[in-house]
Amino acid sequence: MSLSVGIIGLPNVGKSTIFNALTNATVASENYAFCTIDPNHGIVQVPDNRIDIINSYIPTEKIIYNSIEFVDIAGLVKGASTGEGLGNKFLSQIRNVDAIVHVVRCFDNKDITHVDGSINPVRDIETINTELILKDIESIDKRVKSVEKLARSGDKDAKTEFTLLTKISDHLNSGDLIINLDLTDEEKITLKSFALLTSKPMIFVANISDEDLMGQSNEHATALSDYAKSKEKSVIELSGSIEMEIAGMDKEDQKEFLNEYGLKESGLHRMIRYAYRILNLETFFTAGPKEIRAWSISRGATAPNAAGVIHSDFERGFIKAEIYNIEDLVEFKTEEKIKGAGKLRQEGKDYIINDGDIIFFKFNV
Numbered sequence: 001m002s003l004s005v006g007i008i009g010l011p012n013v014g015k016s017t018i019f020n021a022l023t024n025a026t027v028a029s030e031n032y033a034f035c036t037i038d039p040n041h042g043i044v045q046v047p048d049n050r051i052d053i054i055n056s057y058i059p060t061e062k063i064i065y066n067s068i069e070f071v072d073i074a075g076l077v078k079g080a081s082t083g084e085g086l087g088n089k090f091l092s093q094i095r096n097v098d099a100i101v102h103v104v105r106c107f108d109n110k111d112i113t114h115v116d117g118s119i120n121p122v123r124d125i126e127t128i129n130t131e132l133i134l135k136d137i138e139s140i141d142k143r144v145k146s147v148e149k150l151a152r153s154g155d156k157d158a159k160t161e162f163t164l165l166t167k168i169s170d171h172l173n174s175g176d177l178i179i180n181l182d183l184t185d186e187e188k189i190t191l192k193s194f195a196l197l198t199s200k201p202m203i204f205v206a207n208i209s210d211e212d213l214m215g216q217s218n219e220h221a222t223a224l225s226d227y228a229k230s231k232e233k234s235v236i237e238l239s240g241s242i243e244m245e246i247a248g249m250d251k252e253d254q255k256e257f258l259n260e261y262g263l264k265e266s267g268l269h270r271m272i273r274y275a276y277r278i279l280n281l282e283t284f285f286t287a288g289p290k291e292i293r294a295w296s297i298s299r300g301a302t303a304p305n306a307a308g309v310i311h312s313d314f315e316r317g318f319i320k321a322e323i324y325n326i327e328d329l330v331e332f333k334t335e336e337k338i339k340g341a342g343k344l345r346q347e348g349k350d351y352i353i354n355d356g357d358i359i360f361f362k363f364n365v
Helices: 015-023 050-057 085-093 121-152 156-173 185-192 218-232 241-249 251-259 267-279 303-310 311-315 324-330 335-340
Strands: 004-008 040-045 067-072 097-107 203-209 235-238 281-286 291-297 318-325 345-347 357-363
Touching: 004 015, 004 085, 015 040, 015 203, 015 241, 050 281, 050 291, 050 324, 067 267, 085 121, 097 121, 097 267, 121 156, 121 218, 156 251, 203 218, 203 267, 218 235, 235 241, 235 267, 235 303, 241 251, 241 267, 241 335, 281 324, 291 303, 303 311, 303 318, 303 357, 311 318, 318 324, 324 335, 324 357
Parallel strands: 004 067, 004 097, 097 203, 203 235, 281 357
Antiparallel strands: 040 067, 281 291, 318 345, 318 357
16 A cells, blocks of 8 residues: 655755655755755655564564655745745645645744744644645636536536535635545545645644753744644654654664653654554554564455455455454464464454454455
8 A cells, every 4th residue: 555645844844854864865954945846755664563562472584564655845835826936836746645744843043044034833834724725726616617517507426526616615715624624425535536735634743943852841832732732633743853863873772862852752753653643544464484564454444455455366365364463462472372262263354454453364366
């Protein structure tokens, strides 16, 4: 399952620094607007300590984690929806991602310029949101023109689409993102074909200073947190410069460094896991002496759907799935004891996958 997350924000908020730390890349990160022109892409492992837990009970030759593609998109500015600062190009790049990480500057540094001359996270978010909304309004208006005549002629499908477009247009013109609009399941399916910017799930990343990471009060991060709560959005606080330091260390040095800051894990690890979550994904595992592997699947998927993630032949010839959960493995230690306790289940085509299931598929093609 190939999924991508776009990293967006104003210029000079730390997007490329965070991307570099994520991917151990050497993407340019300089103190001037539009340092990034073409989007940078990087595949990142999804941290999941459950794989280590499984491996402690089932020794294996190879471990494969889930992964997500992150895309570093150039800074957007006021007027981007009308082409300001190459805005049309940058906004079109957002269409191709599945979710958005919005990096917001919450640190003071006189040596790093801000496009608006001051630090104000809520203003910055609203600047970006306004440009995304304006671009979506433009897209909706074009689509309305193409279906309106057909809808008025009585075409049933066109009438349904026109009604949905009108609903979305009214919502956008009220100044809100589509992701916050209540839609039916059928409307959500239709919405996907529109490829609208504000329909994508989003989390905020507060880029704070090193000192703030040590617990120093940060009014900018507090303002962002209050704003996010009011919009029912998540916020991850991290320091881009610290994350760059961590990225260059081995695992043991990373642990020691994080302990000094009183952290259990890096901010980037939390960001990756949150990005995975807002994509509405769950994880199931396959485990054996040759390989332990994590697999991504949409929440609510069935056992045959999960089989298809591994290979289309598995789904086509699905017979049944032998399933237990990682909690059973922790409790009973071995697959033999899990079976003896009656926890190894035989499930058919209607079974809904649970996060943490360990599965062996039986199929015939």
